[in-house]
Each structure stands twice: as C-alpha cells, then as structure tokens.
Amino acid sequence: MKALIDGIIRGERPSLAKAITLLESSLPQDRQNAAELLRSLPSNDRPTLRIGVTGVPGVGKSTLIESLGLSFIQDGHKVAVLAIDPSSTVTGGSILGDKTRMQQLSQEMDAFIRPSPSKGTLGGLSEHTLQLIKLVEAAGFDRIIVETVGVGQSETDVKQVCDLVLLLTMPTVGDELQGVKRGIMERVDLVVVNKIDLYSEKMVQAFSQGIRQSMHLYQQDLPVFQVSAESGRGMEELVEYLRRQEAGDRKEADLLEFRLRLNQLQKELWDEMVGGLQKEWEEKVLQGGMLPEEAAWELLNTFKQSLQ
Ligand SMILES: Nc1nc2c(ncn2[C@@H]2O[C@H](COP(=O)(O)OP(=O)(O)OP(=O)(O)O)[C@@H](O)[C@H]2O)c(=O)[nH]1
Numbered sequence: 001m002k003a004l005i006d007g008i009i010r011g012e013r014p015s016l017a018k019a020i021t022l023l024e025s026s027l028p029q030d031r032q033n034a035a036e037l038l039r040s041l042p043s044n045d046r047p048t049l050r051i052g053v054t055g056v057p058g059v060g061k062s063t064l065i066e067s068l069g070l071s072f073i074q075d076g077h078k079v080a081v082l083a084i085d086p087s088s089t090v091t092g093g094s095i096l097g098d099k100t101r102m103q104q105l106s107q108e109m110d111a112f113i114r115p116s117p118s119k120g121t122l123g124g125l126s127e128h129t130l131q132l133i134k135l136v137e138a139a140g141f142d143r144i145i146v147e148t149v150g151v152g153q154s155e156t157d158v159k160q161v162c163d164l165v166l167l168l169t170m171p172t173v174g175d176e177l178q179g180v181k182r183g184i185m186e187r188v189d190l191v192v193v194n195k196i197d198l199y200s201e202k203m204v205q206a207f208s209q210g211i212r213q214s215m216h217l218y219q220q221d222l223p224v225f226q227v228s229a230e231s232g233r234g235m236e237e238l239v240e241y242l243r244r245q246e247a248g249d250r251k252e253a254d255l256l257e258f259r260l261r262l263n264q265l266q267k268e269l270w271d272e273m274v275g276g277l278q279k280e281w282e283e284k285v286l287q288g289g290m291l292p293e294e295a296a297w298e299l300l301n302t303f304k305q306s307l308q
Pocket residue numbers: 055056057058059060061062063064101149194195196197198227228229230231
C-alpha cells in the first residue's frame with residue numbers, strides 16, 4: 001500500500017491505473033484496500049481547479065475539452081479529464097470513444113484521460129467520480145475536467161464536486177434554447193456557444209442574445225462565450241477567463257464524499273452481516289430442519305435477544 005501511494009504521489013501512471021482499478025473493483029478485499037487508500041491519500045496543497053463541462057450529446061464537449069486541456073498544459077498545468085459515459089450504463093463498461101476523440105491531448109505527458117462509467121447512483125456522476133478526482137489531484141493533476149451529458153439532474157452533481165460548471169450549447173434552428181431552462185441555469189457558472197463556424201454571425205448573436213434574455217428572467221448574469229472548439233475561434237477569450245478562476249468552496253463536495261463513504265460503509269456492513277448469516281440459516285432450511293419462515297423468525301428473535 002505504501003508503495004502504491006508513493007507511486008501515486010510521484011504521478012506514476014501504473015500506480016494511478018492500479019489505484020483506479022482498486023476503486024472500481026467490487027471484490028470485498030479490494031473495497032477494503034480502496035477505503036484504506038482513500039484514507040491515506042495526502043491532501044493536495046497545490047491549488048487545483050475542477051471544471052465540469054456539460055451539454056447534450058454531440059454538442060462538442062470532448063472537442064472543447066481537448067482544446068482547453070492543451071492550453072492548460074501550455075500554461076504548465078497537469079490536466080486530468082474524467083469523462084462520465086452514460087451509454088456505458090447499459091453495457092456496464094466504458095467505451096473508448098472519448099479517448100480516441102481527444103487524440104492530441106491523450107498523447108501529452110501531462111494529460112490523463114479516463115472514461116468512467118456512470119453507475120446511475122448519482123445521476124450524471126459515477127459513484128467514484130469524486131474519489132477519482134481526489135486520486136488524480138493527489139497525483140499532481142491540478143486542472144480537472146469532468147465531462148457529463150447534461151440530462152436531468154446531472155448538473156447538480158457536477159456542481160457539487162466542481163468549482164465551475166460550463167454549459168456547452170450551440171445555435172439551434174427556431175427559438176428553442178437548448179438547455180436554457182431553470183434548474184440548469186441555476187447550476188452553471190458560464191455558458192459557451194459552440195460551433196459558431198457553422199452559422200452566420202447574425203444567427204450566433206441572436207442565439208447568444210436569447211440566452212442572455214432567458215438568464216435575465218432568472219435574474220442571472222452569467223458570462224456567455226462564443227467559440228468554435230474545432231477551429232479554435234474564440235477559444236483564447238474563454239481560456240483567458242478560465243485562467244482567472246480559482247477553486248471555490250468545496251463544502252458540498254466534502255458533504256457528498258461523506259455521504260458516499262457512509263453509503264459504502266453501510267453496504268459493506270450489510271453485505272458482511274447478511275452474507276454470513278444467510279449462509280448459516282440457508283443450510284438449516286436446505287437440510288430440511290426448518291421452514292424458511294421459521295428460520296426468518298428465529299433469526300429475528302435471536303437478533304432481538306442479542307440487543308437486550
Ligand atoms: N463544425 C464544428 N464541429 C464541431 C465543433 N466542435 C465539435 N464539433 C464536431 O461535433 C461532433 C461531436 O463532437 P464531440 O466533441 O465528440 O461532442 P461531445 O459533446 O463530446 O459528444 P458526446 O461525448 O457524444 O456527448 C464531432 O464530429 C466534432 O468534430 C465546432 O466548433 N465546429
């Protein structure tokens with residue numbers, strides 16, 4: 001364990017990979033080691049910035065993140081990208097799509113890209129996202145970008161663990177404003193209009209104006225940027241803005257972590273308890289000495305007596 005932690009602190013990839021496997025494993029022994037690992041990770045004293053990027057599928061999140069990531073690396077930062085992949089909920093595994101899409105970034109020494117399955121327990125975030133963030137921060141990554149598809153509650157979760165949430169959108173035909181709804185707007189910190197290379201200047205301005213107007217309805221005044229993540233147009237202004245941002249209050253993240261740990265602990269306790277007991281009592285039933293109902297009652301009574 002000590003060797004693993006030292007490896008992580010030195011930012012060594014094999015150690016990081018090993019730790020992630022541990023965090024994502026469901027074997028009881030691994031769960032115990034994962035818990036110990038999380039407990040022993042030193043908290044990072046270098047300031048880190050966690051940026052959540054949310055938006056509907058295909059709006060250009062990965063393309064934007066690649067461009068942002070490369071700029072951060074040029075500034076001397078180490079960049080970790082955690083892509084929450086909702087499609088993998090069905091298959092149970094992560095697709096590698098994003099890794100291949102962020103081709104340039106994934107070749108950088110100072111970048112770490114991790115597609116992460118969304119387990120569904122916390123809406124958009126995988127139950128291990130926060131733990132992953134802590135892990136990469138301990139490994140010296142100081143710009144953490146979390147990619148999530150903006151559906152339903154997911155922004156809420158991103159907001160809980162990130163310092164800054166960026167809503168990515170693009171001009172739409174007609175007057176439907178993608179993602180600009182109450183609830184969502186309340187949980188984002190800046191709006192970025194992407195793919196401006198595909199639309200006329202007039203359309204882009206009208207769309208951005210629409211966003212500003214609906215923000216006013218909710219008494220909000222968030223910065224709105226217009227970019228083409230693909231061609232790089234407008235990216236410099238966005239990067240400049242992000243350079244000035246600092247980590248915010250992380251109370252919510254701490255609370256969430258506490259809740260996660262509690263959940264995990266309860267589950268482990270329960271599994272351990274029920275697992276052991278179940279076996280013993282199942283045998284009594286299977287050997288024909290008892291009916292299942294009798295076994296259940298006797299088990300309950302034994303338990304009650306033990307409390308007295
Ligand atoms: N023309 C144009 N195309 C873009 C721009 N940004 C992204 N794209 C294209 O849009 C498509 C989707 O981009 P992605 O970055 O994969 O989008 P995403 O939001 O990460 O998609 P999911 O991960 O599937 O949710 C790709 O074909 C990109 O090349 C842009 O600024 N202009």
